[in-house]
Amino acid sequence: QAVFYTSSSDKTWSMKAYDINTGSRIFEYCGDRGTEGSHMLSVANGCILEAQKGRAKINVWPLNKYNYDTNVRVFAPGKIDGFAAQKSQKVLAYSVKGTVYFYQTESGQVYKLSKCHYLTVDVIKFSYDECFVACGGEDGIVSLWNLGEILRPVENKQPLHMFAHHLLPVTDIAFTALAHNLRLVTVSLDRTAKVYDVATGTNLLSVFLGSNPKCVALPTTDISIFIGQANGTITEMKYSRVPEMRECHYTDIVEPRDFYVGHSEAVTSIALTSDNMHLVSGSSDGSVRIWDTVTHHCLHIINDKGPINSILVENLPKNVFRYDFKPIYHFHPIRYNDDSNETLIEVTTTSECLNLFGDNFNHICQEVSKENDVTAEDLIKDINKDLYDFSLHRITNQTISKKNKDSERVRFLKF
Numbered sequence: 001q002a003v004f005y006t007s008s009s010d011k012t013w014s015m016k017a018y019d020i021n022t023g024s025r026i027f028e029y030c031g032d033r034g035t036e037g038s039h040m041l042s043v044a045n046g047c048i049l050e051a052q053k054g055r056a057k058i059n060v061w062p063l064n065k066y067n068y069d070t071n072v073r074v075f076a077p078g079k080i081d082g083f084a085a086q087k088s089q090k091v092l093a094y095s096v097k098g099t100v101y102f103y104q105t106e107s108g109q110v111y112k113l114s115k116c117h118y119l120t121v122d123v124i125k126f127s128y129d130e131c132f133v134a135c136g137g138e139d140g141i142v143s144l145w146n147l148g149e150i151l152r153p154v155e156n157k158q159p160l161h162m163f164a165h166h167l168l169p170v171t172d173i174a175f176t177a178l179a180h181n182l183r184l185v186t187v188s189l190d191r192t193a194k195v196y197d198v199a200t201g202t203n204l205l206s207v208f209l210g211s212n213p214k215c216v217a218l219p220t221t222d223i224s225i226f227i228g229q230a231n232g233t234i235t236e237m238k239y240s241r242v243p244e245m246r247e248c249h250y251t252d253i254v255e256p257r258d259f260y261v262g263h264s265e266a267v268t269s270i271a272l273t274s275d276n277m278h279l280v281s282g283s284s285d286g287s288v289r290i291w292d293t294v295t296h297h298c299l300h301i302i303n304d305k306g307p308i309n310s311i312l313v314e315n316l317p318k319n320v321f322r323y324d325f326k327p328i329y330h331f332h333p334i335r336y337n338d339d340s341n342e343t344l345i346e347v348t349t350t351s352e353c354l355n356l357f358g359d360n361f362n363h364i365c366q367e368v369s370k371e372n373d374v375t376a377e378d379l380i381k382d383i384n385k386d387l388y389d390f391s392l393h394r395i396t397n398q399t400i401s402k403k404n405k406d407s408e409r410v411r412f413l414k415f
Contacts, residue, residue, distance in 0.1 A: 001313060005018075005304075005310060009305050013029060014029050015028075015041075020313070022300075023299070023301075029066055029067075030067055040052075041311075042092075043314040045088070045327060046326075046329065048062075048063065049089065049092070053080060055079060057075050060074070064325050078097065081097065081120050083124065087126075091103070094124070100112065101113075104151070104332075111157075113145070123170055123172055123173050127175040128177045129179050132144060132175070132182070133147050136170030140168055145159050146160050161196070163196060167188070167190040169189050170187070171188060175218070183195055187216045205246060207237065207250055209229065213229055214269075226270055226279060228281060230266040232266060235250065235258060238258070260298075262298050263281065263287065265307075267282070269309065271312060272293075278299070280313055288301070290302075
């Protein structure tokens with residue numbers, strides 16, 4: 001297993017991968033500056049997807065290449081705020097402000113949700129069985145969807161549940177791994193962690209925390225909750241100590257040995273290994289720590305140049321170190337059936353650049369940045385032309401009116 005992480009201050013490397021057992025570096029990925037978002041990575045099918053928060057593109061890296069694939073790039077209609085992908089990468093989800101887009105990589109179909117959130121959506125999470133997806137953001141609302149409902153070609157899509165119990169922005173969301181009694185855990189800047197039953201939408205538990213929670217992770221055994229907080233600590237809350245009430249304080253659940261102490265600044269992202277034996281955490285202090293979940297001891301410390309923003313733990317393919325390893329991934333050109341004329345997404349290849357405006361197909365520039373520059377230049381030209389026409393019209397009218405007055409004065413004198 002390997003841990004992938006990004007740091008926004010590192011201008012040389014966009015992403016790095018380390019072995020969890022030894023703490024040694026495996027890969028470095030060169031490219032754009034590391035993303036600033038905490039939910040921007042996906043590893044599957046022998047490739048890595050990294051969404052650039054604050055930018056309108058998603059880069060694709062083969063696992064064994066240090067440069068991203070310039071033949072395949074995915075562009076969004078605006079600056080990306082949140083990103084998530086299925087384990088199989090068959091569906092990619094990303095948000096632009098309050099709208100969430102779902103892109104099927106195999107068919108090229110794109111669907112959007114634009115009526116559930118009125119502020120920026122920062123967090124998108126798929127369930128382990130890839131049947132459900134949850135969205136949360138700055139409005140404090142968490143919308144829970146059946147993925148099959150989203151991918152249906154209907155206009156009025158309705159969420160499975162809407163949770164509006166948080167008073168401040170939602171910072172992270174996690175699903176339990178067990179499909180039976182599937183639960184959803186959310187954390188917010190209002191210093192609460194809430195547990196919901198996916199089937200009924202019932203709020204099962206609300207825990208009041210001592211510091212702002214930044215991230216949450218759940219083990220596959222579904223016996224506890226790991227929460228990374230702004231004070232630099234990681235708290236493990238076990239269900240076995242939860243009192244028989246729907247609201248409680250974290251001091252009623254945790255014990256002194258349930259804390260992971262080591263980071264000097266806020267914990268920005270945490271992840272558990274598949275066997276639940278190791279916990280990996282990233283912090284604003286520029287370090288990645290690998291913990292033993294049994295003893296709570298820190299096994300390895302990886303220091304970087306700046307704040308760690310996003311962490312992902314994944315199993316590497318067995319043949320990833322072979323020279324002939326060739327990952328297989330495919331992004332189908334987009335097909336969009338919505339009636340609006342809004343540009344949704346753009347997939348570029350070496351031979352063509354595809355874009356969709358409603359049901360029409362247009363060939364555009366090879367680079368989005370060039371397209372934006374041309375648009376701005378044309379806009380300036382149009383403005384200058386309008387100013388010129390307006391000035392010329394005013395000057396001409398003034399000249400004509402002055403001549404008319406002079407001619408009338410001459411006629412009056414002759415009379």
